[in-house]
Amino acid sequence: MSAKLPTLMQSARVPFLILAPVSVFLGISSAYVSATDIQWLHVALAVLAAILAHISVNAFNEYMDYxxxxxxKTERTPFSGGSGGLVDNPSALNSVLAMAWITLLLTMAIGGYFIYLRGEALLWLGAIGVLLVVGYTPWINRSPLLCWMAPGLGFGPVMVLGTHIALTGDLNGLALLLSLVPFMLANNxxxxxxxxDIDADRANGRRHVPIIYGKAASLALYSLGLLVAxxxxxxxxxxxxxxxxxxxxxxxxxxxxxxxxGLKPLLRKGAATWLxxxxxxxxxxxVTPIILGTTLILG
Structure with a gap:
C-alpha cells in the first residue's frame, strides 16, 4: 500500500482540491448572514463532504482515462492531461478505483445525515452531485452543453446551495445569487x-465545446461567463x-x-504559450469566491 500511496495522492489531484472548500465557503458565508445559529460541526461536515466528492470525481476520471x-496519449500540463499517476504506476489501478468509490460513499453518508436533518431539497441536490461524480467521464463529456455546465453545477449550486441548506434548513435569494458565481467560474x-487536450480527447470520443465549436468560440463563451459572474x-x-x-x-x-x-492571439500556437x-x-x-464570501461576512 505504501508504494501506491503517492499514486493515490496524485490521482486525488490534491493541489486542485482547494476549489471545493472555496465553493463551500460561499455557502457558509450566506448561511452566516442568514441564520442566527450555525453549528460548526455541520460546517466541518459540509467542507469534508465537498472535498471527498472532489476526490471521488478526480479518482473516477483518472481510473477511466487510464x-x-x-x-x-495526452501531453500533460500543470492544468490538464490528468496527473499521470497511473501511467507511472499501473499497479495502483484498482486502488484508485477503490478510493473513488469509498470517497463517494462517505460523501453520500454525510449527505444522508443532512437529508435526514433538512429534508427533500438536499436529496435532489445530492442526487445531481452523485450523477456528476459517476457520470462525468463515461457520459457527460460526450455532450458539449452538459460537459460545459457539469463543473459549474457541482461547484456552484450543488456545493453552495447544498451547504446553505445544510446549515440553515432554508434557501434564499442570496444563496442562489452566490451560487451563480462559482457556476460560471468553474465552467470557465x-x-x-x-x-x-483537444486532439487526444477527440480521438477518445469526447465532444466538449472546444472540440465541437473550436477555441475561438470557447473563448467567446468564456467571456460570457465572466460577464454573467x-x-x-x-x-x-x-x-x-x-x-x-x-x-x-x-x-x-x-x-x-x-x-x-492574452489568449486570443495565441490560439493557433502550442499549449506552452497558453500556460x-x-x-x-x-x-x-x-480568489473571487474568497473575496466575495469575506466581504459578505464583513459587510
Missing part, C-alpha cells in the same frame, strides 16, 4: 483547461443582497479579461 488509453476553468455581483449589491464592499470581487474578475486578451493564462484563470477562480 483504462481508455487517453492518459497515454474547465473550458480553458480543455484546450491542451460580474453582473451577479453588481446586481447583488444594487438589490442589497450583498454589501457594496463585495464589488471588490470585480477586481480578480478583471483578470479574466486579461486572459481573453500563463491558464494559471491566471485558476487564481481568479479561487
Amino acid at each position: 483504462r481508455s488509453g487517453l492518459d497515454l 476553468l474547465l473550458l480553458l483547461n480543455q484546450f491542451p 460580474s453582473f451577479a455581483v453588481v446586481i447583488g449589491c444594487v438589490f442589497e443582497l450583498l454589501p457594496w464592499l463585495s464589488l471588490l470581487a470585480l477586481v480578480p474578475l478583471a483578470l479574466g479579461m486579461t486572459v481573453v486578451l 500563463p493564462y491558464l494559471g491566471r484563470n485558476v487564481v481568479m477562480t479561487l
